[in-house]
Amino acid sequence: MASAPQTTSSLLRFDLFELDTRTVELRKGGVKVRLQGQPLLVLAALMERAGELVTREELREQIWPADTFVDFDHSVHNAIARLRDALGDSAENPRYIETLPRRGYRFIAPVERVPVPQTQASPQGVQLSEQVERAAPIVGRSTQSENKVEQSPGLLRKLHPAATLTAAIVLIALFMLWLVPSISHRTRATGGIRSIAVLPLDNLSGDRAQDYFADAMTDELITDLAKVAALRVTSRTTVRLYKHTNKTLPEIARELNVDGIVEGSVMRSGQRVRITAQLIHAPADQHVWAETYERDLGDVLRLQSDVAQAITEQVRAQVTPELKEQFSGTRPVDPEAYEAYLKGRYYIYNQSFTDPVSLNQAKANFEEAIRRDPNFSSAYSGLAETYVCLVLFGKGQIAAADGYRSARNLVQRALQLDPNNGEAYDALGALNWHADFDWSAAEQSFDRSIALAPSYSCAHEDRAIFMALMGRRDQALMELEKSKLLDPGPISDGVASAVYLQLRDWAHLLEWSRTRLASDPNSSDVHSDLGTAYEGIGKLPEAIAEYQKAIELSDGDLNLVASLAHAYAANGNRTEAEKILRNIEEKSKAGKASPYLAATVYAGLGQKDKAMQLIEKAYSEKSLDVGWALKFDVRTDTLRTDPRFQSLLERVGLD
Numbered sequence: 105m106a107s108a109p110q111t112t113s114s115l116l117r118f119d120l121f122e123l124d125t126r127t128v129e130l131r132k133g134g135v136k137v138r139l140q141g142q143p144l145l146v147l148a149a150l151m152e153r154a155g156e157l158v159t160r161e162e163l164r165e166q167i168w169p170a171d172t173f174v175d176f177d178h179s180v181h182n183a184i185a186r187l188r189d190a191l192g193d194s195a196e197n198p199r200y201i202e203t204l205p206r207r208g209y210r211f212i213a214p215v216e217r218v219p220v221p222q223t224q225a226s227p228q229g230v231q232l233s234e235q236v237e238r239a240a241p242i243v244g245r246s247t248q249s250e251n252k253v254e255q256s257p258g259l260l261r262k263l264h265p266a267a268t269l270t271a272a273i274v275l276i277a278l279f280m281l282w283l284v285p286s287i288s289h290r291t292r293a294t295g296g297i298r299s300i301a302v303l304p305l306d307n308l309s310g311d312r313a314q315d316y317f318a319d320a321m322t323d324e325l326i327t328d329l330a331k332v333a334a335l336r337v338t339s340r341t342t343v344r345l346y347k348h349t350n351k352t353l354p355e356i357a358r359e360l361n362v363d364g365i366v367e368g369s370v371m372r373s374g375q376r377v378r379i380t381a382q383l384i385h386a387p388a389d390q391h392v393w394a395e396t397y398e399r400d401l402g403d404v405l406r407l408q409s410d411v412a413q414a415i416t417e418q419v420r421a422q423v424t425p426e427l428k429e430q431f432s433g434t435r436p437v438d439p440e441a442y443e444a445y446l447k448g449r450y451y452i453y454n455q456s457f458t459d460p461v462s463l464n465q466a467k468a469n470f471e472e473a474i475r476r477d478p479n480f481s482s483a484y485s486g487l488a489e490t491y492v493c494l495v496l497f498g499k500g501q502i503a504a505a506d507g508y509r510s511a512r513n514l515v516q517r518a519l520q521l522d523p524n525n526g527e528a529y530d531a532l533g534a535l536n537w538h539a540d541f542d543w544s545a546a547e548q549s550f551d552r553s554i555a556l557a558p559s560y561s562c563a564h565e566d567r568a569i570f571m572a573l574m575g576r577r578d579q580a581l582m583e584l585e586k587s588k589l590l591d592p593g594p595i596s597d598g599v600a601s602a603v604y605l606q607l608r609d610w611a612h613l614l615e616w617s618r619t620r621l622a623s624d625p626n627s628s629d630v631h632s633d634l635g636t637a638y639e640g641i642g643k644l645p646e647a648i649a650e651y652q653k654a655i656e657l658s659d660g661d662l663n664l665v666a667s668l669a670h671a672y673a674a675n676g677n678r679t680e681a682e683k684i685l686r687n688i689e690e691k692s693k694a695g696k697a698s699p700y701l702a703a704t705v706y707a708g709l710g711q712k713d714k715a716m717q718l719i720e721k722a723y724s725e726k727s728l729d730v731g732w733a734l735k736f737d738v739r740t741d742t743l744r745t746d747p748r749f750q751s752l753l754e755r756v757g758l759d
Contacts (some may be wrong), residue, residue: 357386441477526557572606610640673708
């Protein structure tokens, strides 16, 4: 194909944006803004006639050829919505694109045409086709400029006269090549989408303080999609790692082993929320579907369900009648209650579920949500999970009996309000396990949670560790593989370690911990696991070194301190062990440490009576260590032949 002769092209500038008519690319502050073909062409058409009405008929004639089967109203609506998202514009208070109802659109911002010498032209239309194929919406926001309005020439009219007709035909043909796969996605592109990752939604509100809102909305969309049994949905903890990535969608898809990528944006303005989402068939980087949804904040649960249901329809995933009813039966929620709930989710999921500060913030937010909307099931289950985490990771801030009692009441209320709340069943499973030692009920609760939300990674992770605790190795390892598919990030690494711990598989724990150490050398958990593995195979000096490193990295975690004291005692260093023991007992008397920790040191010192006395006390207090560590703990190996220890295992149900 012949190249265009050297001539003059132009940049069409407005605010921080510029449209390069040579390559037909939009940039903001010099950075390319990726945009799908239709929105790009609509923008070009509007900017060519800045300040004038461009009718819908004119847009149809110029961009949607007459012989193309497409829902024009739907397509132009999506194109304008995606343009506004990319520009940070709004229909209610337009700064760039004004809607004239039933007539068309007008570009109202000042546009400046800047002549640019074109020293080397490219084949006609090639740049546009490349731009269309690579495009995907990226967010942006700008401020009003004082540039002078100047009419700019049409993109086709700027070409050399001899090439104009050829270029027009080429552009239309290239656009059709892009458009036809989009129209036919129901029969081709979506056929292979059986696994999805929802990338963090961009915050278009122009307020960084609203980042939590976009993150929480991402979590909610993942939660809804996780209920679809025919889809595998990557967990929130893993996709969060891709929030600011520069990787391409095919690269992300390969790393996460998924077929589809959902990406988009959230814009909140007062009590209105708008979500724009698009589905990409990732291996081919092919656009499948895009839509914009806008609702009042109080109706946001329906908005999320609409997005999730639309995605399942696009990938032809089978949805049970019960789930369809759930999607369509969402109820309104008090806007302030929902905002408090989202903040609670943000602190427990996006900050840290093991950090007492984050957990207390989540607790306050969930309590506020319940106060404002007493019938909000998800707020109850969120608060229940927070109480369980405070017992497990709160470093003695709350007594186990009190925390478990509160969590149980909250779970019961959550399930009264919504019997299909899968997250509530996962929290119930944790209570059945740690508070009740009711292993049959725990298994049923985890199974029910997974049945209601097959891609809910937390339930799979909990079930994998639970199966290992029960000594069901094959089931534990099978569940571990499922959890890794859903959450291939750092959390699944910790789950694998926990499974090997519960199985007392010291060889695999040692091998796995060494692998983790290579990528995370400053993890106290990894060094702790290494110490346990070394002690399990009888290498006490190596175990002591790892425990010391773990304590240093964890800022003095008491469980690790007890492990070090036990290893000192087992290795013959009674003086150091007894010194540490006195400190642990003082903290235990103050309610800041479980009596189980001191028991492990007494076991290492050979004082079995004292050790058993303290373990019985821990059992009566429902200490976490009894339901978690009693069966596998290498620190209590010297007690395992004692009839009293065997009797306790039988009472707990772990014999």
